[in-house]
Each structure stands twice: as structure tokens, then as C-alpha cells.
Amino acid sequence: MFPKLxxxxxxxxxPERDIDKPLVLECINLGITFxxxxxxxxxxxxxxxxxxxxxxxxxxxxxxxVFNLLTKVYQPTTGTILLNGKDIQGMDTAHVNRExxxxxxxxxxxxxxxxxxxNVKVGMDAQMHYNMxxxxxxxPGYWKEEKAAHERALELLSIFNMADxxxxxxxxxxxxxxxxxxxxxxxxxxxxLLLLDExxxxxxxSETAELMENIRKIRDTFQIAILLIEHDMxxxxxxxxxxCVLNFGRVIAKGTPSEIQANPAVIEAYLGKxxxx
Amino acid sequence: xKKIKWSKTTGKNTxxxxxxxxxxxxxxxxxxxxxxSSSLKGMLIPICAYVAMAISLxxxxxxxxxxxxxxxxxxxxxxxxxxxxxxxxxxxxxSAPLRLAISLVMGALFAAVVGFLIGIPVLRLRGDYLAIVTxxxxxxxxxxxxxxxxxxxxxxxxxxxxxxxxxxxEGGSLIIGGPMGIGGIQKIATFTAGxxxxxxxxxxxxxxxxxxxxxxxxxIRDNRxxxxxxxxxxxxxxxxxxxxxxxxxGAAGALFAMNYSxxxxxxxxxxxxxLVLVFVVLGGQGNMLxxxxxxxxxxxxxxxxxxxxxxxxxxYAIILILVMLATNNPTLKSWLDRLKSGRRKAKEAI
Ligand SMILES: Nc1ncnc2c1ncn2[C@@H]1O[C@H](COP(=O)(O)OP(=O)(O)OP(=O)(O)O)[C@@H](O)[C@H]1O
Ligand SMILES: [Mg+2]
Numbered sequence: 001m002f003p004k005l006x007x008x009x010x011x012x013x014x015p016e017r018d019i020d021k022p023l024v025l026e027c028i029n030l031g032i033t034f035x036x037x038x039x040x041x042x043x044x045x046x047x048x049x050x051x052x053x054x055x056x057x058x059x060x061x062x063x064x065x066v067f068n069l070l071t072k073v074y075q076p077t078t079g080t081i082l083l084n085g086k087d088i089q090g091m092d093t094a095h096v097n098r099e100x101x102x103x104x105x106x107x108x109x110x111x112x113x114x115x116x117x118x119n120v121k122v123g124m125d126a127q128m129h130y131n132m133x134x135x136x137x138x139x140p141g142y143w144k145e146e147k148a149a150h151e152r153a154l155e156l157l158s159i160f161n162m163a164d165x166x167x168x169x170x171x172x173x174x175x176x177x178x179x180x181x182x183x184x185x186x187x188x189x190x191x192x193l194l195l196l197d198e199x200x201x202x203x204x205x206s207e208t209a210e211l212m213e214n215i216r217k218i219r220d221t222f223q224i225a226i227l228l229i230e231h232d233m234x235x236x237x238x239x240x241x242x243x244c245v246l247n248f249g250r251v252i253a254k255g256t257p258s259e260i261q262a263n264p265a266v267i268e269a270y271l272g273k274x275x276x277x
Numbered sequence: 278x279k280k281i282k283w284s285k286t287t288g289k290n291t292x293x294x295x296x297x298x299x300x301x302x303x304x305x306x307x308x309x310x311x312x313x314s315s316s317l318k319g320m321l322i323p324i325c326a327y328v329a330m331a332i333s334l335x336x337x338x339x340x341x342x343x344x345x346x347x348x349x350x351x352x353x354x355x356x357x358x359x360x361x362x363x364x365x366x367x368x369x370x371x372s373a374p375l376r377l378a379i380s381l382v383m384g385a386l387f388a389a390v391v392g393f394l395i396g397i398p399v400l401r402l403r404g405d406y407l408a409i410v411t412x413x414x415x416x417x418x419x420x421x422x423x424x425x426x427x428x429x430x431x432x433x434x435x436x437x438x439x440x441x442x443x444x445x446x447e448g449g450s451l452i453i454g455g456p457m458g459i460g461g462i463q464k465i466a467t468f469t470a471g472x473x474x475x476x477x478x479x480x481x482x483x484x485x486x487x488x489x490x491x492x493x494x495x496x497i498r499d500n501r502x503x504x505x506x507x508x509x510x511x512x513x514x515x516x517x518x519x520x521x522x523x524x525x526x527g528a529a530g531a532l533f534a535m536n537y538s539x540x541x542x543x544x545x546x547x548x549x550x551x552l553v554l555v556f557v558v559l560g561g562q563g564n565m566l567x568x569x570x571x572x573x574x575x576x577x578x579x580x581x582x583x584x585x586x587x588x589x590x591x592x593y594a595i596i597l598i599l600v601m602l603a604t605n606n607p608t609l610k611s612w613l614d615r616l617k618s619g620r621r622k623a624k625e626a627i
Contacts, residue, residue, distance in 0.1 A: 071506060097508035109503035111496040122492040123507045132517065135488030136481055142488065149489075167285075189507050 023085070024049050024100075024192050024225045025070070030079035031249075032069055039065045040249045043079070047193065052219055052226045054240035054257075056233075058270050062249040063229045064106055067195050070227075071103055072096050084192065098126050102191035104182040106198050106229075112171025116162065116181055119170045120153040123188030156184045160214060176203045180211075187218065193225045194218070200232045208232060212239055233271065237261065245270060290483045293566040297479065300573075301472040308468075316580055324576045325471025326352075326533035329478045331556035331568035333525035336482050338554070339563030340491065341518040342498030343400075344408040346550050347415025350395075351388040351523040352530030353545030357422055359384030359531025360459050360540055361452050365429060373465040377535065381474065381528045388527020391418070392520045400515045415550055422542035427453035458541035459534070466535040474532055475569070478525050482565060485521060494518045559600055 023046050030043040040062040047053055055063050068074045070081060072093045081088050083099055091099065102123075111119050128149060130141040157163045160180040165173065170181060179199055186194055199215070200208045212235050219226055230236050236243065237257040245253040245260060247269040253260055260266055304321065307313045334348045362383040363376055370376040395414045402410055426442070428435045430449025445451065453459050485491050493514045497504040505511060534540040556575060560567025575597075582592050603609060 073502070073506075093502075093505040094508045094510060097506060103506055105503065105506075109500045109506075111499035111503065113499050114492065114495055118492050119496075121489070122496045122504075122509070125489050125493055126508045128489045130489070132485070132488075132490060135490060136484050138484060145489075185507060 022049055023047065024083070025227070026082040026085075027070075028080045028082075030066070030069060030076055030081065032065060032074055032077045038249050040069065040246075043246075043251060045244060047225045047227060049192070049225055050219055050223050051242060052215065052228060052240050054236040054243040055227060055229045055246065056231070056236055056243060056260075056270065057246035057252075061246040063246055064197055065249075066246070067103055067197055067227075067229070070096075070195060071101055097189055097191070100190075100192035101195065102186035102189045102193075103195035104179070104186055104197055104199060106201070108175075108178050108182060110170040110173075110178055110181060110185070112169065114170055115166065116157065116168050116170055116173065117150070117153050117166040119181055119185050120156055120188045121149045123185045124149050124152065124190075127190060153188070156188055159187075159218065160184060176207045179203065180214075183214075183218075187222065191224060193227065196226060196228045196230075198229055198231065200230055200235055208235060211235070215239055286487065289566070290479075290487075293483075293569070294476070294479060296566065297472070297475055297569065301468075304468070316583075317577070320576065320580060321468045322466050322471050322536040323533060324573050325468065325475055326529045326536075327553065327556065327576050328569050328572040329471075329474050329529035329532070330526055330553045331560065331572040332475070332478045332482055332565050333522045333529065334553050335557045335560070335563065335565060335568045336485070336518055336522040336525070338557050339561075340482075340486055340498070341494055341515060341522075343515075343519075344404075344411075344554075345522075346408050346412035346547070346554065347395075347418070348411075348522075348526055348553050349545040349547070349549035350415035350418035351392060351526035352533065352549065353418055353422055353542060354388040354391045354523075355381075355384030355527025355530030356534035356540050356545065357425075357453060357459065357542075358387035358527070360462050360534045361427060363463065363465065363535060364452050364459070364461075367463070373463070374467075374470070377465045377467075377470055377532075380535065381470075381531045384531030385524040385528040388530070389520050389524035391527075392523025393516065395523075396516050396519045400512065400519060412547065412550070415547060419542050419546055422453070422458070423456050425453050426451065426455050456541065456543075458539055460539045462535060462538050462540065464536055464538065466532050471532055474528060478528070479565065481521065481525060485518075490514060490517055555597070559597070 025045065025047040027043055027045040030045070031041045032039050043066065045053075055066060057063055065074065069076050072088065072091060072095075083096070083101060086099065088096055088099065111122065114122065128145050130139070130145050133139070134141045154163045154166060157166060160177075160183070162177065162180060162184070165177065170178065173181060179202070183194075183196065183199060196215070200211055203211060215226060215228070216239055218224070228236065228240060237260075240257060243253075243255060243257055243260045244251060245263075245266050252269055253263045253266045255263065261271065304313070308318065330348065330352060334345065337343055337345045337348070359380040363380040366376050366379060370379065395411075399407055399410050399414065421438075424439050426435075426437045428445045428449055428451045430445045435445060435449075486495070493504070493509050494517070496507075497509060497511055497514055501511065530545070552575075553572075556572040557568055559575070560569070560571035578596065579590075579593055582588075585592060
């Protein structure tokens with residue numbers, strides 16, 4: 001079921017990764033401080049081209065901050081981020097996206113006054129080329145690309161069976177559908193690495209089960225890497241090939257799901273605590 | 278399952294075009310039948326100019342989502358550059374409609390350039406700060422035109438600021454005379470030109486909004502952080518909306534000015550900016566048809582209230598407040614929404 005995992009000697013602490021797959025993301029000694037608070041410290045992380053990796057840890061551990069560092073919402077105070085071997089230092093958020101990182105947000109950020117279809121189409125902007133003159137004069141280039149974008153949007157929406165909601169205002173969707181739409185919008189930008197921030201939050205068990213299937217399906221059809229923040233351990237343990245556990249901004253463990261589940265430090269800091277609650 | 282291509286927006290846009298054409302035809306017929314009062318006749322062109330202004334400002338306020346308090350500045354750039362062009366071309370282009378068209382285009386071009394230059398600092402700001410700075414730029418443009426002298430003689434164009442040092446040769450003439458503005462303008466603006474301007478403005482705005490650029494602009498308005506996360510070039514798209522809005526205001530200003538024999542910079546002051554903003558807010562942000570109706574109605578209203586002379590501005594203000602209350606009343610709004618969704622359901626059932 002899982003792809004072939006082999007141990008690699010690496011200064012990145014992930015003990016195993018698929019050697020057949022070149023790295024899509026490599027973080028070295030990544031860190032950021034807010035005032036006196038060390039929100040993320042000394043993070044090393046490597047992800048192969050079609051890996052699904054989990055990023056877990058208690059509230060306030062710094063998980064979302066890692067996403068904000070990877071997407072350059074925050075500038076790291078230390079460390080390097082390599083995307084397909086390319087240093088993304090000096091790039092802004094939009095540029096990083098065009099280089100291949102797309103994300104969803106923990107607190108949903110849709111374009112709520114646009115329709116579902118428009119939300120997806122706007123994600124394809126970098127792949128569209130017609131200029132302002134074509135749109136003002138409705139030249140053939142406009143019609144051709146708009147038609148292609150329309151079809152592509154419906155195709156993407158059908159991953160989550162949302163094609164019939166295409167004309168609905170995004171803001172009026174139910175919560176679960178909004179989370180799914182955010183994933184589709186991110187996919188529309190043609191990423192190589194997809195960052196999902198608590199995609200199952202607020203979903204019921206059957207929605208979560210469906211989401212789990214869909215995350216796998218997305219990885220397989222788009223052949224992309226997925227980095228996933230999630231508090232639903234069932235989901236994380238089921239679909240992630242590697243897991244990285246953060247606590248107070250520091251990595252306390254890395255490994256396969258079974259290793260993480262058996263790791264005393266993780267049980268102490270996160271998993272065990274959860275059972276008590 | 279075949280989806281209908283006729284989306285809600287397309288329907289609304291078509292209705293807007295249709296109503297503008299209908300209004301034009303009806304007014305032309307009234308005019309031809311001699312049913313139109315001369316005061317209304319005299320207002321047709323200013324109404325067209327204000328309608329175009331309102332639509333163009335709605336692009337900035339409703340679609341881009343930035344409050345601009347200096348829109349009259351672009352109108353004034355268009356007015357001065359457009360009329361100057363018309364005067365310079367008086368002999369070269371004998372056909373008045375063609376001269377008018379060239380002048381409107383020149384007004385739009387100059388306003389676009391000014392919009393671009395102002396946009397560079399202004400679009401870095403957000404919210405209230407942006408509004409205040411646009412206000413300042415509106416006033417700066419007014420001051421510049423109040424102190425600008427432009428003359429033409431056999432050697433070409435002469436420009437001077439602060440006082441008239443154009444030193445024109447024999448036979449030269451002063452076009453822009455500082456605070457005196459431009460005088461001796463040929464009134465070549467026509468109602469039909471105004472109608473065409475409104476239609477062009479609508480086509481530009483609707484076609485821009487219904488394109489990748491329009492989607493990006495509205496996405497930036499709705500959620501800037503998400504817009505960045507999907508790779509949109511924020512500066513480029515904001516600038517595109519702002520410059521387009523400025524250019525359209527420039528064309529409107531040129532049309533407006535060529536309905537009078539003189540034009541002075543003080544006509545395009547803060548009050549004018551606010552007046553146009555009132556049209557936009559009353560008509561609904563992002564709602565072009567609303568802007569058109571509000572601009573037309575509120576330009577006619579003070580004239581229509583002329584009989585009440587002393588109470589005119591009072592009644593005007595009260596009507597404004599009442600409309601504002603009515604359009605923002607939550608009960609009324611939800612009732613209208615229910616009415617609309619009810620109608621839609623009825624349509625789907627068929
Ligand atoms: N912009 C900021 N300025 C100051 N402190 C911040 C900022 N962003 C995050 N922090 C702090 O960094 C720490 C990590 O926050 P982060 O949002 O990354 O946690 P998280 O692991 O995503 O938690 P949760 O599971 O609740 O989403 C928290 O203590 C938070 O208060
Ligand atoms: Mg978080």
C-alpha cells in the first residue's frame with residue numbers, strides 16, 4: 001500500500017524516504033522568532049515528490065507558522081528553504097506559489113463574493129495568457145482560454161463532487177464544502193507541493209473519511225507532494241507516509257506512523273494528552 | 278446535464294445595456310417631439326458625464342474595493358487635456374464629432390498616465406490611508422491646473438507654472454490661463470456622444486470584470502492574503518483597475534467640459550469627488566446599473582426641485598438620507614433577497 005520506503009543517510013532527520021523520488025522540498029535549520037518567542041526553531045524537513053507528510057503537535061506548537069514560513073507570509077529568521085532545489089529566499093508569497101507551493105488556510109480564506117467556479121478559475125490565472133485588450137474586445141484568445149478554464153474548473157470541482165455548485169457564491173457554502181473548495185483552488189494553481197492546514201477541521205466522520213480518500217486520490221492523479229497539518233489522528237496515521245511532530249516550535253520526533261505512535265516523547269507531549277481530554 | 282450559459286451576471290449586464298439604450302431612444306424621441314423642457318435638455322450631457330463618472334468610480338470602489346476621494350482629479354485631467362486637444366485640432370480636424378472623439382481619447386490617455394503615477398504610491402496604502410491620500414492628490418491636481426498656463430504659437434506649445442511666462446510669439450494664443458482655466462471652448466459635446474461614452478464605459482467595465490483580470494481584482498478585494506497565496510500579482514491587478522477607472526473618468530471629464538464655453542479647475546474639487554462617490558454608494562457598490570440610476574436621478578433632482586427654491590437643498594438632503602436608509606435597511610434587504618430567490622426558484626422550476 002505504501003510506496004517503497006528506504007532509510008537514507010541525511011542530515012535532515014527524516015529517517016526514511018523514497019529514494020526513487022527526488023526531493024521537492026528541503027528545509028534546513030528553519031526558524032523564526034516573534035519578539036522573544038521562538039515560534040519555530042531548527043526545523044529540518046525533506047519531502048519527496050509524491051510523499052504525504054503529516055505535521056502534528058499540540059495547539060500553538062508552530063505548525064501553521066511553518067506553513068507561513070514556507071509560503072513566505074513570514075520571513076524566516078534562520079535557515080534555508082529549497083523548492084525543487086531552488087532557494088526561495090527573496091521570493092514573495094505570490095512568487096513562491098508560481099514556483100509550486102499552494103496552500104489552504106486554517107481559518108478559511110475564500111473569495112466569498114465570487115462564485116465557486118470563479119474561485120477555482122482565479123487560481124489558474126498564472127496559466128492564462130490573454131491580455132487586457134483581448135478581454136475588452138472579446139478577441140478569440142479570450143473565448144478560447146475562458147472555455148478551457150471553465151472546463152478545467154468543472155473537472156477540478158468534480159474531484160469533490162462540487163461541479164453542480166459551480167454557480168453558487170463561495171461565501172454561502174456550508175463549512176465542509178468551503179474547506180474542499182480551498183483545496184481545489186490551491187490545486188488549480190498547478191502546485192508541486194500542497195500544504196493543507198487542518199483540512200478535516202469541522203467535518204463530520206463521513207466527510208473526513210471521504211476527504212481521506214480524496215487526499216490520496218489527489219496525490220495519485222496530480223503526482224504532487226502533500227504536507228498536512230491535522231489534529232484528527234485517525235486521518236494522519238492512515239494517509240501519511242512520514243510524520244513530523246512539533247512541540248513548542250521544536251521537532252520532537254520524525255518517523256512513520258507506527259514509529260510516531262510508539263514514541264514516548266510524542267505520547268507525553270501530544271498523543272497521550274489527547275486521550276485524557 | 279447541459280448547463281445554461283446565460284449566467285446571472287450576463288443577464289444583469291444585458292439589462293443594463295438595454296436600459297441605457299432604451300433611455301437614450303426615449304429621450305431622443307421626446308426631444309424630437311418637443312416634449313422636453315429646455316432645462317432638461319441642457320442637463321443631458323452633464324448627466325451622461327456624471328453617469329460615466331459614477332460607473333468608473335464604481336470600478337475602484339465596488340470592484341477593486343478601495344475608497345477613492347479624488348476621482349474628480351482624473352475628471353479634471355480629462356477636461357483640461359481633452360479641451361486643449363480640441364482647441365489645438367480646431368483647424369486640423371474640421372469634423373466636430375471626430376474632433377470630440379479624439380479629444381475624449383486624449384483626455385482618457387492623460388488621465389490614465391496620471392492615474393498610473395498616482396497609483397504607484399497610493400496603491401501601497403490600505404483602507405482609510407488610501408482614501409486620505411487620494412483626497413490629497415485630487416487637491417494637488419486642482420492646484421496644478423489652477424496654476425498652469427499653456428499657450429500655442431508658431432513655435433509650438435509653451436507651458437509655464439505659477440504665472441504666465443509662456444512668452445508667446447505674435448499671433449499665439451493662450452489655451453489654459455491658470456485660474457481662468459480654458460475659455461472659448463466650442464461646445465461640440467452632444468447627447469449622442471454622451472450616450473456612446475456611457476456605452477463604451479459599460480463595455481470596458483463589464484468586459485474587464487468578466488475576465489481573468491476582473492476575477493483577480495475581486496479576489497484581491499475579497500481576501501488579499503489568499504490572493505497572494507494563489508500567485509496573483511497584486512500590484513499589477515490593482516493598478517489595472519485604478520488606471521482603467523482613471524482613464525474612463527478622464528473621458529467623462531473631457532465630455533463634460535466640452536458642453537460649456539469655459540472650464541476652470543475649481544469645478545473639479547473635493548465636492549465633485551464626494552458627489553460621484555454618493556452616486557456609487559447610493560446605487561450600490563459593484564452595481565453599475567445602480568450607479569447609472571443614482572447619478573441620473575441625483576443630477577436631475579436639484580433641478581426638479583427648483584420650484585421649491587429655498588427648500589431645495591433641504592429636500593435633496595432628506596431624500597438622500599431616506600434612500601440611504603431604505604437601501605441599507607436589513608429588513609428591506611432580506612425581503613428583496615427573498616423576493617429575488619423566490620423568482621429564481623420559480624424560473625428553475627420551469
Ligand atoms: N504573527 C505572529 N506574531 C506573534 N506570535 C505569533 C504569530 N504567529 C504565530 N505566533 C505564535 O507562534 C506560536 C505558534 O503558532 P501557530 O499558529 O503556528 O500554532 P499551531 O501549531 O498552528 O497551533 P494550532 O494547532 O492551534 O493551529 C503561538 O504561540 C502563536 O501565538
Ligand atoms: Mg495552526
